[in-house]
Amino acid sequence: MAKQLARDARSPQPVQDCCVQADILWDLAAVYPPGNKWEERMPVADVFNGPVVDISAAIAAVQARR
Template sequence: MLPTDWQAPGATVLARLKDRRARQYWDPKHLLALRLAADARDPQPRQACCVRDNILWDLAALYAAGAQWKEALPSAVFFNGPIVKRSPELETALKPLLTR
């Protein structure tokens, strides 16, 4: 984790996400990260990185259109990081969802 991960992101960081459908969460108690790990199951891809002290971090999760969080999170169609290294793969996974 980066030193900048110990506080909520500022306006400059949040401005990087220009698509209103994208979400970035500040999760100081790691509740969402723990839930993402707990609800992971097939056919969701397994992440190749991004676990420190049993906490997921710097990870992108992409869900199919219409996916809903009910008792458990739906299976992601993309689930990997670190984001800076996985951007091309994330873009490839995202393109077919945008053309539907």
């Protein structure tokens, strides 16, 4: 799954600030708008970053707007 996330990343997808180790994404959270479906490529995320412990405020902010 981590490799698929990396392959599908594209503008306007946020670019993660961390979490790549041996070409694999680790400890990364992706938060998507309601109703989005992952079909051929992943949808654009509202939050796409990590480590999770460092982005909990960003996740909470997105959830609060919903």
